[in-house]
Amino acid sequence: MASAYEQLQQQLKQLPGLGYRSAERLALHLLVEKPARLPALVQALEEAARTVRRCTRCGNLAEGDLCVICADARRDQAVVCVVEHVPDLAAFERSGAYRGGYHVLHGKLSPMHGVGPADLNLAALTARLADGTVRELILALSNDVEGEATCHFLTQQLPPGGTVKVSRIGFGLPSGGGVLYADSVTLRSALEARREYS
């Protein structure tokens, strides 16, 4: 039987981004260096575990039925930006460039990693599309094979009649970045996604 300290360290090591050494460092920090932090951390974890859940509409983190974005009446819920993960949504929010709603899939199709349609937050999206409130879908999935396949799969699930406008975000040069430092594949997509200049 492992000691309590070892058990803590093993639990920490399971967390993403933490290896043996980081887990050891965290455990020592909480138990020896700053034990006063521990109760607040435990309380925060318990509180979050009790209250945080998925938004029933979009899949974002929420403390009630709806997340703050879905509950915000000032946002245009007829436009839905589809993202893979919650941090992708957070990145759009930080940009301040978007005032519509979201849909978080919590992954992308990848049979190699055992992810099929049933593992994605698709049923809620189908329901949103079926009730006719969605006018436009912006696909903001990653620019790789699995992202492409997931986009294709999604567009095949759209209600017939073609009332929903579908677009995919552009892939190209980073802002403030010059042509010089872009790799050739990025340059190619930037060229393909060029727009008329007026």
Next chain:
Amino acid sequence: MRLRRITLQHFRNIAGAELAFASRRQFFAGANGQGKTSLLEAAGFITALRSFRTADPAVLIAHGQPEAALACELDHERLGPTRVVIRLRPGSREVSCDGERVPRIADYLGRFPTVVFTAQDLQLIRGAPALRRRWLDLTLAAIDAGYLAALQSYHRALDERNRLLKLGGPPAELAAFEHPLAAAAAVLGVKRGAALAELTHCLAAAYGRIAAAVEPAAVGLAPVAPAADADGWRRIYADGRTRDLRFRTTLAGPHRDDLEFTLGGRSARDFGSEGEQRSLMLALRLAQADFFQARSGVEPVLLADDVLGELDAGRRERFWAAVGSARQVLATGTRPPDTGPDDWERFRVAGGAFAMEASGA
């Protein structure tokens, strides 16, 4: 381009070596297992950061050493005098060009073309289709980052689709992965077609010079690709679903392409003599060099690993005439060359050490 100096450290059995080349002809003589081929392997490594002998870079690091390093000083048509340094550690490789790190391999590919001639080249005619596809893929990927990107996407999508086929995946999911699969297949098809047309042109010219033959040599896809664009491939994958589900793998597509070499329109594999096949493979490597030069504007360095000894004197002479004097050649063999150009710089290789011999024929 021209290789002026090559420095190796802990590369295979070469603990440390620094070789300076004054001319365009270097010959490395020595018994087997002394380090001749390792030197060519190092010189060839700068093209695409791959070895022509192994897919596992870890074996390039001398036993018991933390890393291997190779540095090449070259005169380059576009970059001028250039120093390329490559450090290999287990699981990582680091490239710098004139002291600046190269973060993206895609940008590096094609800058420093080399072409390797080996005794195994005959397998390209006689061996399995996978060898020919690999040769085509490596030749194109070495100078075309777009080809490499399409090839990687293709294989990723293929792995995903094959996984679905093993799981008996539903049509909608199969279709989802056929979408990027078909897009990549179309890119590969167009690029392979264009490259093979150019390669055939170069091959016919080179074969004519080496074999002094009238029948034209050619290389092409056999059979010809069944689709010309992404929509065509999409239909082929969709139509093949029932069959593919039964076999639990994707049975059609660019990953099943094969090449056929012909002499006067007849299969070189079935009808070519031993001598014709040897000449054809030398011509293919020269064609590859011409192709690299046409695409990149850079003269490739030729690396001939123990192939010239097997040729008769007439072919050897015509081979040197076909190579021309502008291209640098690094050649290995157990015996010094008896024919060909007489300006060879000769090195004797023993136990991973190199010693320059007095020059002269």
